[in-house]
Amino acid sequence: MDNFIGKLLAGKYEIVELIGIGGMAYVYKATDISTHVTVAVKVLKEEFVDNQEIVRRFYNESKVVQTLSHPNIVKVHDVVSDGGSQFIVMEYMDGISLKEYIEKVSVISWKEAVHFTIQILRALQHAHDRSVIHRDIKPQNIMLMGDGSIKVMDFGIARFSRGQNQTVTDKAIGSVHYISPEQARGDYVDERTDIYSVGVMLFEMVTGQLPFEADSPVSVAIKQIQSTPRLPSQINAHLPKGLEEIILKAMQKDPAMRYPSAVAMLTDLDQFRRDPRTVFHYSYGAEGDSGSTKAFEKVKREKQDVIVEYDDTKPKSAVVPILTGITTAFIMVALAFVGAMLWINNPFEVVQDVKLPNFIGSAFDTTQEQYNGKFVFVVENTEYNETYEKGVIFDQDPKPNRMVKENATVTVKVSRGPRTVTIPEFTGHDVVTVSSSLINMGLIPVEVQEYNPSVTENAVIRTSPISGTEVSVGTEVTLYVSMGDEKKTAKVPNVTNISIEDARRLLEKNKLQAGYPTYVRDDTPEGTVLEQDIPEGTEVDQGTAVNLTVSSGNQGETRVSIAVPLPTNITTPCELKAYLDGKLYATETLTPSTDKTWKPVFEASGEAKVLIRINGENYMYYSVNFDEAQHQVLRDYRENFTDEALNGGGDDEEDEEEEGKKLSLSSGD
Numbered sequence: 001m002d003n004f005i006g007k008l009l010a011g012k013y014e015i016v017e018l019i020g021i022g023g024m025a026y027v028y029k030a031t032d033i034s035t036h037v038t039v040a041v042k043v044l045k046e047e048f049v050d051n052q053e054i055v056r057r058f059y060n061e062s063k064v065v066q067t068l069s070h071p072n073i074v075k076v077h078d079v080v081s082d083g084g085s086q087f088i089v090m091e092y093m094d095g096i097s098l099k100e101y102i103e104k105v106s107v108i109s110w111k112e113a114v115h116f117t118i119q120i121l122r123a124l125q126h127a128h129d130r131s132v133i134h135r136d137i138k139p140q141n142i143m144l145m146g147d148g149s150i151k152v153m154d155f156g157i158a159r160f161s162r163g164q165n166q167t168v169t170d171k172a173i174g175s176v177h178y179i180s181p182e183q184a185r186g187d188y189v190d191e192r193t194d195i196y197s198v199g200v201m202l203f204e205m206v207t208g209q210l211p212f213e214a215d216s217p218v219s220v221a222i223k224q225i226q227s228t229p230r231l232p233s234q235i236n237a238h239l240p241k242g243l244e245e246i247i248l249k250a251m252q253k254d255p256a257m258r259y260p261s262a263v264a265m266l267t268d269l270d271q272f273r274r275d276p277r278t279v280f281h282y283s284y285g286a287e288g289d290s291g292s293t294k295a296f297e298k299v300k301r302e303k304q305d306v307i308v309e310y311d312d313t314k315p316k317s318a319v320v321p322i323l324t325g326i327t328t329a330f331i332m333v334a335l336a337f338v339g340a341m342l343w344i345n346n347p348f349e350v351v352q353d354v355k356l357p358n359f360i361g362s363a364f365d366t367t368q369e370q371y372n373g374k375f376v377f378v379v380e381n382t383e384y385n386e387t388y389e390k391g392v393i394f395d396q397d398p399k400p401n402r403m404v405k406e407n408a409t410v411t412v413k414v415s416r417g418p419r420t421v422t423i424p425e426f427t428g429h430d431v432v433t434v435s436s437s438l439i440n441m442g443l444i445p446v447e448v449q450e451y452n453p454s455v456t457e458n459a460v461i462r463t464s465p466i467s468g469t470e471v472s473v474g475t476e477v478t479l480y481v482s483m484g485d486e487k488k489t490a491k492v493p494n495v496t497n498i499s500i501e502d503a504r505r506l507l508e509k510n511k512l513q514a515g516y517p518t519y520v521r522d523d524t525p526e527g528t529v530l531e532q533d534i535p536e537g538t539e540v541d542q543g544t545a546v547n548l549t550v551s552s553g554n555q556g557e558t559r560v561s562i563a564v565p566l567p568t569n570i571t572t573p574c575e576l577k578a579y580l581d582g583k584l585y586a587t588e589t590l591t592p593s594t595d596k597t598w599k600p601v602f603e604a605s606g607e608a609k610v611l612i613r614i615n616g617e618n619y620m621y622y623s624v625n626f627d628e629a630q631h632q633v634l635r636d637y638r639e640n641f642t643d644e645a646l647n648g649g650g651d652d653e654e655d656e657e658e659e660g661k662k663l664s665l666s667s668g669d
Contacts, residue, residue: 010080013041024048044086058086065155067130069422071469072123074153093151098139106208110243113205114273119150125262128191137197138178176217177210181253184221192255199250207235242278249282263391264365358400359393364414376409382416386474390417418472425467426460431481434460442473449481457484487541494536496529500550503529507546515545519552519559520629526553558626559603564612566592579611
């Protein structure tokens with residue numbers, strides 16, 4: 001099993017560590033290198049790869065689970081055969097099994113046990129609605145996540161109840177402590193076998209004990225078939241009566257006496273959860289419960305008390321007595337027959353009129369059981385209904401409060417629950433497209449905007465309910481939409497009539513920065529800010545640059561700063577040189593991709609030419625009017641500027657100056 005650790009399966013799944021061992025497979029933690037998502041990989045053991053039946057069962061798990069999509073059922077992502085290895089890629093679950101949790105806490109509080117059981121039943125309801133029976137429900141196959149949510153896994157022996165009506169006469173698959181009596185016998189099983197297993201798990205959670213224990217698995221299986229469990233309240237005296245009734249109903253030996261569906265059991269659990277004082281008045285044959293057991297014993301004793309006496313005396317030979325006896329016997333038989341008919345049909349009995357209750361809004365299974373013997377219920381049809389939950393009556397005929405005869409037939413319509421859809425993964429998708437998709441699915445999109453620097457503006461950050469959740473048609477789905485990175489603003493202060501150094505400090509204090517200074521001759525002291533390009537009081541984004549016009553004094557020369565944009569594709573340090581009328585005026589080493597702009601400052605009067613070179617290659621050529629503090633581009637070499645500039649293979653300094661002079665004196669500039 002260690003051979004797989006570090007291996008890359010199917011060129012995609014990198015095995016990290018072994019996290020579990022089952023009867024047929026090893027389970028590893030792995031990474032999907034294409035998405036960097038952690039997954040679980042179930043690898044069939046080598047000794048089984050040549051066994052076609054086991055390989056078929058192994059693949060059957062993925063076949064079954066891929067038909068299911070529910071937040072309480074583990075997802076299967078991929079099924080792969082690689083180099084003779086058979087494996088299934090599943091959702092990775094960072095939690096512990098329910099069995100581990102039971103062993104850790106011994107007895108689980110009934111509130112927590114009900115919370116877990118409801119989630120398990122919802123998962124089973126989803127599977128049963130798609131004709132899938134799990135057949136191996138046990139706490140080892142239930143994962144408990146850190147947030148208290150439940151994941152049902154290991155559908156490896158599941159069967160489709162439609163089209164695959166197999167029995168298990170070869171052997172009772174599944175853990176013997178949790179299998180139903182019919183499964184232990186190898187009889188035909190349906191959805192109610194899972195209900196029995198849920199009942200056993202609930203018994204174990206609230207008592208800390210299994211209902212049946214023995215020295216061998218065979219003995220446990222026999223007890224599952226024949227024995228009656230102790231009452232849970234005899235083990236846990238604090239257990240509410242209503243919950244005990246639910247457990248015992250789920251664990252009835254006869255499937256017909258159990259809950260007929262996960263929905264029916266959910267209905268009782270929901271009613272009990274809302275009011276823990278609820279008592280359902282069910283009667284079972286559990287050990288210590290005298291209800292149905294004593295009734296059976298009474299009938300048994302009455303049958304045993306019937307004594308038939310025989311007269312061994314020989315009959316007389318007279319013919320008349322014989323004929324008389326025959327006639328008397330005939331008359332007695334006839335009278336007995338007539339009496340029996342009268343007793344059965346009772347033509348003199350008056351059938352009472354009763355007011356028909358309102359069954360609308362009640363669970364069909366509960367109603368049928370409650371009014372058994374009083375009315376005959378016929379289900380006309382079942383259909384989706386947005387108002388009533390699954391299994392609830394939403395129409396009846398005759399209508400409520402009508403006077404009808406006792407034992408009258410009542411036709412009802414039973415809800416299949418709201419039509420449901422599964423919310424897709426929308427993270428990163430455009431909100432307009434997502435809203436349109438939700439509307440087409442019958443859902444109602446509601447937008448909530450919030451700042452998020454990592455998600456593109458107008459894209460969906462997340463949804464509520466989250467993706468993968470099954471919801472009813474008509475449900476509101478909240479879309480959290482990105483407004484991009486949160487931009488903070490600042491007001492521009494007045495920085496005129498102060499020194500440029502003070503102006504820079506004042507702008508930085510207000511989360512702004514000084515832009516390019518333009519120097520002009522003026523009678524004000526040198527370095528005084530004369531103008532700012534953004535007026536005082538203007539609200540701008542923090543970090544905005546405010547460009548300043550600054551006095552160079554009245555000494556006859558003006559300082560001008562030229563902002564030279566640098567090539568962003570060069571990522572190595574380069575030597576930058578500026579020539580004023582052919583003479584080297586300034587030099588600096590910068591990294592173009594990082595610094596982006598070079599701002600050499602020139603001081604002169606009149607008009608002059610400025611040449612910028614990078615690593616000895618001509619880059620930009622400007623004409624500057626120092627009297628008006630203006631400049632313009634005469635020639636732009638950036639189109640021809642290549643990575644050869646990185647090689648520094650230009651002329652030496654004297655040649656560069658000569659090149660600058662030639663350029664400044666050339667005609668047409």
